[in-house]
Amino acid sequence: ETGVTQTPRHLVMGMTNKKSLKCEQHLGHNAMYWYKQSAKKPLELMFVYNFKEQTENNSVPSRFSPECPNSSHLFLHLHTLQPEDSALYLCASSHGSPLHFGNGTRLTVT
Amino acid sequence: AQSVTQLDSQVPVFEEAPVELRCNYSSSVSVYLFWYVQYPNQGLQLLLKYLSGSTLVKGINGFEAEFNKSQTSFHLRKPSVHISDTAEYFCAVSKEIGNQFYFGTGTSLTVIP
Numbered sequence: 001e002t003g004v005t006q007t008p009r010h011l012v013m014g015m016t017n018k019k020s021l022k023c024e025q026h027l028g029h030n031a032m033y034w035y036k037q038s039a040k041k042p043l044e045l046m047f048v049y050n051f052k053e054q055t056e057n058n059s060v061p062s063r064f065s066p067e068c069p070n071s072s073h074l075f076l077h078l079h080t081l082q083p084e085d086s087a088l089y090l091c092a093s094s095h096g097s098p099l100h101f102g103n104g105t106r107l108t109v110t
Numbered sequence: 111a112q113s114v115t116q117l118d119s120q121v122p123v124f125e126e127a128p129v130e131l132r133c134n135y136s137s138s139v140s141v142y143l144f145w146y147v148q149y150p151n152q153g154l155q156l157l158l159k160y161l162s163g164s165t166l167v168k169g170i171n172g173f174e175a176e177f178n179k180s181q182t183s184f185h186l187r188k189p190s191v192h193i194s195d196t197a198e199y200f201c202a203v204s205k206e207i208g209n210q211f212y213f214g215t216g217t218s219l220t221v222i223p
Contacts, residue, residue: 004153031209043200043213050209090153097142097161097204099211101153 003027006091006102013081014110021076021105023091030095032074034066037088037104049074081109112137112203116214123191124222131186131217133175133201141203143184145175148198148216157199160184171195196221 004025013019025032034046048056049068063085065077074091086109092099115134123129135141142161146154158169165177175186184201201214 006153033209033211042215045211048209055209092154094209094211096209098144098156098159099154099202101146101155103151103153106151 004091004093004100004102006089006105008105009103010106010108012108012110013078015081015083017081018077018079020078021089021091021107023074023076023102025072025074025091025093025100025102027093027100028095029093029100030071031093032068032071033092033094033099034074034076035090035092037090039087043090046076078107081107083109085109112141112205112210112212114201114203114212114214116199116201116217118217119215120218120220122220122222125193126190128189129187129191129195129219131199131201131219133184133186133214135182135184135201135203135212137182137203137205140206142206143175143177144202144204144211145169145173145184145186146200146202147171148200150197154200157186191219191221193221193223195219 007022031050036044046060047066052068067075088104090104091102113136144159145157148154158167160167160177168174173188199217204211
């Protein structure tokens with residue numbers, strides 16, 4: 001049990017589908033993050049929310065849309081994705097340092 | 111800006127041998143330093159962290175790291191590795207204030223029986 005729960009663990013979607021990734025943290029943290037992890041590439045920070053307000057958007061394409069309804073929940077809405085978006089999507093939370101990660105959602109875009 | 115360099119992308123080592131995974135960082139401000147481990151199909155798990163105080167930090171699973179400010183390094187060490195230590199290891203830094211975290215590209219540790 002990591003304290004950060006991500007669902008689903010695996011997702012296969014077509015390029016025209018719409019799906020959402022969910023993240024929930026039970027640690028009382030105030031910041032939540034989405035990272036993308038692709039093979040042979042460094043972790044890419046996508047979005048940061050601090051007290052439900054988005055504080056970071058690292059030039060992420062608009063086909064990825066984050067939502068943070070409260071400081072315990074974070075969503076990543078996906079639509080019209082490309083095959084190169086296939087990756088492990090990691091959610092994390094923090095209250096200062098360090099980051100606490102979930103187990104990720106393995107996304108495959110066909 | 112902060113950056114993290116892990117020079118070794120792959121490190122093979124025999125079981126029960128010692129190992130050192132190297133991490134160097136660059137920063138114009140004081141930072142916190144971390145090592146994470148990632149097992150297959152899992153997220154990143156915190157191994158150890160340096161926030162302040164003693165420069166030798168002990169973590170889980172028998173790992174330790176030493177913060178060297180003059181060399182801007184935070185190398186990870188274990189005196190005797192086990193098969194179960196086979197995993198990907200990531201070094202990370204963050205500024206003392208704020209929630210910006212910067213990761214290295216990772217080092218794949220393979221323990222050979």
